[in-house]
Amino acid sequence: MNHHIAVSFPPKRIVSLVPSQTELLAAFGLDNQVVGITKFCVHPEEWLSKKTIIGGTKSFHFDIIDKLQPDLIIGNKEENYEEGIRHLQEKYPVWMSDIVSLDDALNMIQGISQVTGKETEGSKITQTIQQSFETLKTSHGQSILYFIWRNPWMVAGSGTFIHTMLEKLSLKNVAPSSRYPVLSSDEIHRLKPDYILLSSEPYPFQEKHIAELKQISPSSRIILVDGEMFSWYGNRLIFAPDYFNSLSALLQ
CATH class of the missing domain: 3.40.50.1980 (Nitrogenase molybdenum iron protein domain)
Incomplete structure (x- = not known):
């Protein structure tokens, strides 16, 4: 600055x-x-x-x-x-x-x-x-959308810390190339990610939202994730790799 x-x-x-x-x-x-x-x-x-x-x-x-x-x-x-x-x-x-x-x-x-x-x-x-982070295990390049907001649907795109964490896991973020793009239901359906991750913050996604997105993208597996692990960039990063390793076990 x-x-x-x-x-x-x-x-x-x-x-x-x-x-x-x-x-x-x-x-x-x-x-x-x-x-x-x-x-x-x-x-x-x-x-x-x-x-x-x-x-x-x-x-x-x-x-x-x-x-x-x-x-x-x-x-x-x-x-x-x-x-x-x-x-x-x-x-x-x-x-x-x-x-x-x-x-x-x-x-x-x-x-x-x-x-x-x-x-x-x-x-x-x-x-x-x-x-x-030296203990971090990677996934197998699955395609993914990471949701941070509902009404409208908003995902984390390139140029964000969340995107960097997804890359660390060897996940392919299929969000359009802007920082926090807003997606229509039709766009989500066309992208057909292997996985949809619903963050706990800033929007507090819950189990009830899984069914809603399942109707939009039936082929995607949908998982609730701890947003702090993906977006808090202070000392909480100490614990992120253990959490990511547990998540990677689900993304097989």
Whole structure:
């Protein structure tokens, strides 16, 4: 973004605008330093009642943030909205990430560890993630659609972190070549993916939605999946390969 920030080091009043990065700050042991989070920052669970809620990832309450007087705000290009970030940058140092690949995620972890004075913790987490991904078992190139929304149907396409995780599993994402394409029922039917994965977030897909999509794409096998494992790019990545290995056993 070509935006330079100056931070009082180490920062003592941090606001996090991204759930997976909030969880990372907790893993760094920054309980006392984190003063504000979004309503979607559900991990660690106890922070929802302990920390000040500053709104959502795409709807900041600027008056609440002003009262917190943060000396560092941490956001993400995709998860947050440009207008809100630009407004915050006028008053506060805002550290931004932009994550598509696993390397992007590892660099983000190291970057946040540096700006918060937690480089030892950051190095340990990135090394553990790398070791964990060495155990990843791949599938057999099955075609797939990964659904993130209903009404309208929306899937994860190329240029997304979810797409990168599907590639790690050697799955062929047949979504059109845009980041989050909207598909009609006819388009889903024509694509005929071997598998349809229904994410737990941002739309909370449930068992009842399997039958709905089965009518649209009868030849596809439909599975509910943990969206956090595919789209959270902080320390939760440590556990993703074990989850993916269990999933791969179903995709045979």
